[in-house]
Amino acid sequence: MEEHGFRGSYSTVRQLVRELRPEVNKAYIPLEFAPGEAAKVDWGEATVIIAGRKVKVQLFCYRLCHSCAPYVAAFPSQRSDCFLAGHVQSFNFFGGVPRRLIYDNVKTAVKDGWGRYVKAEQPAFMALKSHYAFRADFCNPGGGNEKGLVEGLVGYIRRNVLVPVPRVNSFVELQGELDKRCRQYQDKHLRYHPAPVKEALAREKQYLTPLPAREFDYALTRMAEVDSLSLIKFEKNRYSVTVNLVGKTVTVKGYPFQVKVYYHSQEVAVHPRTYLADQTSLVLEHYLPVLVQKPRSLANAAPLRRASLPPGLYELKERLLGRGEDRELARILGLVMEYGIEEVEKAIRLALKSGQDSFQAVRYYLRQEEGAGSAQIPLDAAFPTVAAVNLEAYDSLLGGGVH
Numbered sequence: 001m002e003e004h005g006f007r008g009s010y011s012t013v014r015q016l017v018r019e020l021r022p023e024v025n026k027a028y029i030p031l032e033f034a035p036g037e038a039a040k041v042d043w044g045e046a047t048v049i050i051a052g053r054k055v056k057v058q059l060f061c062y063r064l065c066h067s068c069a070p071y072v073a074a075f076p077s078q079r080s081d082c083f084l085a086g087h088v089q090s091f092n093f094f095g096g097v098p099r100r101l102i103y104d105n106v107k108t109a110v111k112d113g114w115g116r117y118v119k120a121e122q123p124a125f126m127a128l129k130s131h132y133a134f135r136a137d138f139c140n141p142g143g144g145n146e147k148g149l150v151e152g153l154v155g156y157i158r159r160n161v162l163v164p165v166p167r168v169n170s171f172v173e174l175q176g177e178l179d180k181r182c183r184q185y186q187d188k189h190l191r192y193h194p195a196p197v198k199e200a201l202a203r204e205k206q207y208l209t210p211l212p213a214r215e216f217d218y219a220l221t222r223m224a225e226v227d228s229l230s231l232i233k234f235e236k237n238r239y240s241v242t243v244n245l246v247g248k249t250v251t252v253k254g255y256p257f258q259v260k261v262y263y264h265s266q267e268v269a270v271h272p273r274t275y276l277a278d279q280t281s282l283v284l285e286h287y288l289p290v291l292v293q294k295p296r297s298l299a300n301a302a303p304l305r306r307a308s309l310p311p312g313l314y315e316l317k318e319r320l321l322g323r324g325e326d327r328e329l330a331r332i333l334g335l336v337m338e339y340g341i342e343e344v345e346k347a348i349r350l351a352l353k354s355g356q357d358s359f360q361a362v363r364y365y366l367r368q369e370e371g372a373g374s375a376q377i378p379l380d381a382a383f384p385t386v387a388a389v390n391l392e393a394y395d396s397l398l399g400g401g402v403h
Contacts, residue, residue, distance in 0.1 A: 033065035035200075036207025038137075039090075040065060040102045043078050044154035048174060049167040057174070060086030061154050064098065067200035068193070070185055072157050072178045074171060075256050076275050080124055082256045083108040084218035087128060092215075093182070094201075096208025100135040110138060124218075131216045133209055157181075171257060219253035219260070226250060230286060234259055236277040240286045240303070241269045282306050288337050295330035310341065312348035319357050331359040339366055 044059035060073040071090045075082035091097050103109055113119035129136060161181045168174045186198040224232040226245045231238040234252045241261050251262040261269040271281040284307035291301060298304060299321055320329040336344045347365035
């Protein structure tokens, strides 16, 4: 540069070259999709208030590429069962399946490789693809522009649905709110689109692959042995089953919000799924046969202590255990096995109203309920008394006296 009399610096030259070179790397190609051709999938994250507690939820975001119609499902995690459940809910929401789905390199789908070089997919994801007959395409690393539609959806949901922070009582209520907002989104008329989302969706639905006759079972399935406490272990937690299954091997299915247990293809237990570690979920009814036989355990029995008892049964339990009448309580629990907790609760309320808190009183009102159409006869506050026997009458009888 000195021979040409240039006195500038290297950085000056580099800046000039940058200005002269066309920046093709920052230019993207507009994409266009035929009806039913594709949908894009991504995960988002948000914070909501569920039952008064701040909870971080994972948002499964799905968007049809032709109509831009969205669907969003909320889950506790991004694990395989939630990932698969998000697909099933999305397909059900739109009543069909596009020919291909476009993803980031999510581990729940990709087992080995990335982008166009994916060598192997997860077995559960392959089963989902086979069941619903769609193809999967994966974005290249850093290729966020390849799935811009769905990434925009994540931002839209955060701004329009999750601000201010929703306050709901359960995931079910949260999902209902998301479903409603996704339907409202269909009323939009997006820029550069010739028709509103709802009209484009009506046309696109005609090209979706129909749903199969049977819904895909997306549960995590494991085999487990029932221990002596009538508990099975699933992941890091324990769940109760009926006591007659102690020592047996059962099938455990973990869904995003439930754990179901099967024995010989029959459902034997259902629990809310917990994502905390070292938790034990107990169902009182599972232990009733043993509690009835072992009344001395009632005062400290965890299934009874943790149970959400109806008010009448709870009050009666406290009264009887407070007086040390564990056998009386055991007999009442036996009635629960025979009649069901709802019917026993009705009888307990009638008994307590009449001033009684015994097994005989509860059984009396249960039998009154069994007599269809017959008028109920309330028990007296005090049980009938038996008059004292006059033993002198026997002496008169033996002596031959006439009375």
